[in-house]
Amino acid sequence: GKFDPLEKDRHGCSALLWAAGAGHLDVCRWLVSWCGVPADSCQRRDGRNALHWAARNGCLNVCRWLVEDLHLPPDGPMK
Numbered sequence: 001g002k003f004d005p006l007e008k009d010r011h012g013c014s015a016l017l018w019a020a021g022a023g024h025l026d027v028c029r030w031l032v033s034w035c036g037v038p039a040d041s042c043q044r045r046d047g048r049n050a051l052h053w054a055a056r057n058g059c060l061n062v063c064r065w066l067v068e069d070l071h072l073p074p075d076g077p078m079k
Contacts, residue, residue: 005035012044020062021053028062032070039070051076 008014016037019027028050031037042049051072054062066072 005031005037006041008044014041016041016050017043017048017053020050020059020066021057023054023057023059023062025059025061025065028065039066040072040076047077049076 005015014037016028016031016039019031032039040049049072051063051066051074054060054066063074067074
């Protein structure tokens with residue numbers, strides 16, 4: 001099959017959420033900048049976004065990029 005960056009797995013997570021949670025900043029940048037994945041896209045089940053996953057796993061480089069460069073609110077609600 002063809003790669004769809006917006007596709008979600010059985011847990012409701014997209015490639016961006018997995019990359020953010022693993023601290024892969026370059027992959028996150030590519031998904032948002034080149035693939036058009038919304039930086040604030042959320043997990044279906046509980047509304048967590050990339051910032052939630054990056055923070056939960058201590059990926060400060062990704063957190064900093066999401067908050068400082070993309071202006072995601074650090075205290076934003078889960079959708």
